[in-house]
Amino acid sequence: MTDALDAPASPGRRPAAALFDLLPFRDLPLGRLPLAPGVALPLPLGPLPGARETSLGRIGSLEVRLARTVGEVRRCQKLRYRVFYEELGAVADGRTLVTGRDADRFDRVCDHMLVVDHESVEPRRFGRTGPRIVGTYRLLRQEAAARAGGFYTASEFDVAPLIARKPGLRFLELGRSCVLPEYRTKRTVELLWHGVWAYVLRHRVDVMIGCASLEGTDPDRLALPLSFLHHHARADAEWRVSARPERAVAMNRLAREAVDARRALQALPPLVKGYLRLGAMIGDGAVVDAQFGTTDVCMILPVARISTRYVNYYGADASRHAA
Secondary structure: OOOHHHOOOOOOOOOHHHHHHHOOOOOOOOOEEEOOOOOEEEOOOOOOOOOOOOOOEEEOOEEEEEOOOHHHHHHHHHHHHHHHHHHOOOOOOHHHHHHOOOOOHHHHOOEEEEEEEEEEEEEOHHHOEEEEEEEEEEEEEHHHHHHOOOOHHHHOEEOHHHHHHOOOOOEEEEEEEEEOHHHOOHHHHHHHHHHHHHHHHHOOOOEEEEEEEEEOOOOOOOHHHHHHHHHHOEOOOOOOOEEOOOOEEOOOOOOHHHOOHHHHHHHOOHHHHHHHHHOOEEOEOEEEEOOOOEEEEEEEEEHHHOOHHHHHHHOOOOOOOOO
């Protein structure tokens, strides 16, 4: 699926690609949350289990933190729907159209990181208002994934062998990154990265994984960026993850000497380039996601590989934008 950090910026804003180049690298809760079509799992009333009041970071009026209530998760889903379906043209099923939310079975067990703008308010239930949610990232820790039957990524890539090879490491899945068009600015993107780094430190995460997307469903038209990733960013055997055979699309579409690295980098989505700058590796094979109109690759990022430059920028204790 796509990531809204890769969508075009609104008029007058710098494009997301340029923004990445600038980087060094309580409302009433509800009782049930619609998930995948035909599935509705109960969620507890009151604050979400494990939700913390502490902020993950702040720049001016923007704050990054975890969702604290089911109502906030719903608003994250509405934001995702607005961007993925209304803006980027993902194909919605009937339930998604009716609810106006991008939701699946993993939402119940994930932490939902959000960016709120304290200078902008949005309506809530019973006439109340609260800070507007302008960005979100979905975080699925390994122990939570076990309760959901596995990671979302596992529907496209066979991550089980990697996890089995690394039994002492803690895995975290990143996904559903999403920012409203008018907030696709340097400080919003920087806050999201800062929030992820603070979360990684808080939960002692060792490895981040996730599906990263290239726009389009024709691998031949994506031959240049796919081949670049295969030849220059492919994970070694120790960390390699392969696309599921029934869904796999070859990435090695051009010979190494035929790949123009400069053009390939220009063709890569900003989020993928951001991951690569941090030290991420790419798995074997891609997967076409017809619903979201994307071709997905698997991103693997061991925390130990993160460049010292980025660690120093955000702070070894995530103190750069501490509230």
